[in-house]
Structure formats: structure tokens, C-alpha cells
Amino acid sequence: AQTVTQSQPEMSVQEAETVTLSCTYDTSESDYYLFWYKQPPSRQMILVIRQEAYKQQNATENRFSVNFQKAAKSFSLKISDSQLGDAAMYFCAYRSGDNYGQNFVFGPGTRLSVLP
Amino acid sequence: ETGVTQTPRHLVMGMTNKKSLKCEQHLGHNAMYWYKQSAKKPLELMFVYNFKEQTENNSVPSRFSPECPNSSHLFLHLHTLQPEDSALYLCASSLAGGRETQYFGPGTRLLVL
Secondary structure, rough: OEEEEEOEEEEEEEEOOOOOEEOEEOOOOOOOOEEEEEOOOOOEEEEEEEEEOOOOOOEEEEEEEEEOOOOEEEEEEEEEEOHHHEEEEEEEEEEEHHHHHHEEEEOEEEEOOOEE | OEEEEEEOOOEEEEOHHHHEEEEEEEEOOOEEEEEEOOOOOEEEEEEEEEOEEEEEEOOOOOOOOEEEEEEEEEEEEEOOHHHOOOOEEEEEEEEEOOOOOOOOOOEEEEOOO
16 A cells, blocks of 8 residues: 655744755555645645656746655655745645546645744 | 535534535536545545545445535535544545546534534
8 A cells, every 4th residue: 555654744944945845655556646735724725736757857836846756755845935825734645647546645744834 | 616615614513413514616527535634643535436426435434424416516424423533524626537636625624522
């Protein structure tokens, strides 16, 4: 079974600085997708960024980028120019690439605080 | 409304009550999901529906009963719950298929007394 690990339960970053959240996963599949979701205090889970395993290029969305290391099964999220609104729980998630992709697995989350 | 909506947002119920959670998606998706989010635990997938058919039941106790009358609506019927069932229940939807991103509702905060 696939597992997703986030080894940092809590992180903090100074406003305007850069922070990296770690995620590792375990799978025997070659076709899969990885996601970072953000859950602010309002509780609505929001997609931040996604990465297809077959793509070597790291995904980027504005201030958010990932460092995808397929061989190491590592998928870290870098937040540049951190803003107060980035404070939230961040979940790393794995989804199988098979037909219906039922195996959608979340990590335990990292709580990010942004200090003014 | 846009996106994925859930009602009620908060629910308090006794162990003998029967209640239902409702989820509605306005994204044209054909797959819907129920998740349970407890404190200090990873998000747990409960049920998956693809094209109104249940395709996943992740060993969920029978006191939770899902219903998907159409691709836009998903219900979670609750009866004789236990205090340990208190959690945030999240609904999500996506297009069917492994590559598709899931979009989440705001959740229902459930407290079982």
C-alpha cells in the first residue's frame, strides 16, 4: 500500500522569506500524481499544485514550486515570498494513475505559521 | 453557488439520533468522495462514487451510509454514532480517472455527544 510521510508537523517562516515543506512517499507504481493541498483555518481544502510522475520538469504555480525527486520518492513544496495568507495546514497527497485512481492517500500534514 | 458545497457546516447529535450530511458539486464532475478528518490523524478516505456507483468502501462501519442519487449530489446518512466519530467530514469531487484533481467542500464539523 502507498504511504505518504510529512516529517515536519509544524514549521514557521518569516513573512517575505522562503520555506520548504517536505514530503516523501512510498509506492511501487510508476504512474501516479502528487499534490499539495492547503487547508487554512476556514477549513476548505484548496489545491496548491500538482505534479505528474511522468514529467521530469518540476511544477510551478506563482510563488509555489515543487522539487520532485522520483528516484528518492521525494516531493517537497517551496513557498517563496511567504505571505500571512499562506498560514495553513499543508497536505501532501498521492494518487494512483490507474483508471479510476481510487488510491488517494494523504500525508498527516504540516502546520505552517507565517510570522509578521 | 460554485464549487463544492456542504450542509450543514456544523452538527451536534446524540448517539441515538439520525442525521444526514449533504454535498453538492457544481463543477460538472462525475466522481464524488467522502473523507473523515480527525485531529492528529491523516485524512481518511471513506467512500468513492464514480458515475453514481459506489466503487470504494474503505472498511467504514455500517452506521455510516452513503447515498449518491446523481453525479452532483452525495449524502452521508448517520445513525447510532459514537463519540469517536466526531470529526470534520469533507466531501470532494473530481472527473473520474486517476489523473484528475479533487476539489473539496468546506466540510461539516460533527460532534457526537
